[in-house]
């Protein structure tokens with residue numbers, strides 16, 4: 001049974017249809033990528049998955065239970081954490097304060113402050129620094145750390161490596177692999193194949209609001225030229 005299943009989803013903005021019968025599943029403990037260029041429908045799917053946008057057709061299932069109408073407020077209890085593209089860091093709070101307020105949301109479990117600092121030593125070094133003094137990479141680490149402190153079973157990451165230097169991306173990729181080894185499933189949204197090919201077991205390519213390609217990572221490598229054409233700008 002899938003942890004998350006978005007089945008045959010239709011989503012509209014007013015009269016404009018942004019998703020057409022999209023099906024995406026994430027199994028327990030899996031890393032799955034959703035890849036597509038600007039405007040392909042990635043954010044729309046994530047917003048529908050967390051209940052911010054209603055489905056006009058289709059269903060949203062979590063562990064097989066129909067959660068189609070569940071509001072985003074229920075996410076933490078369902079065991080889903082969402083790390084948005086803009087990272088949502090509190091600028092005037094310190095790193096540690098940003099982390100501590102996340103612990104009041106969601107569920108109690110194995111992820112605590114000490115383990116977040118173990119995963120991202122850089123955050124411990126910067127524990128007393130204000131959110132608005134962090135580099136892009138540090139902000140992303142903090143955003144992921146905050147998500148983990150809700151002890152999710154599924155982490156939704158919207159373009160986590162966008163605009164970051166290669167060395168920082170390498171650290172984040174290692175951290176995501178470690179998070180997954182601890183049993184957390186990840187839905188990774190990206191605009192290119194680089195990180196998905198390193199991390200994910202299964203891949204979906206979306207364009208024009210439709211899933212255009214899906215398969216395992218080996219199959220993606222074999223079909224790389226065709227897939228690159230689907231996501232090039």
Ligand SMILES: Nc1ncnc2c1ncn2[C@@H]1O[C@H](COP(=O)(O)OP(=O)(O)OP(=O)(O)O)[C@@H](O)[C@H]1O
Nearest residue numbers: 013016018036037038039040041042043044045191
């Ligand atoms: N609030 C909105 N109102 C109307 N149309 C929207 C709205 N948000 C997105 N769209 C449209 O829906 C389609 C899908 O957009 P979406 O933001 O999901 O793409 P995306 O793949 O996430 O792109 P990006 O990488 O830029 O975030 C696009 O055609 C976009 O113009």
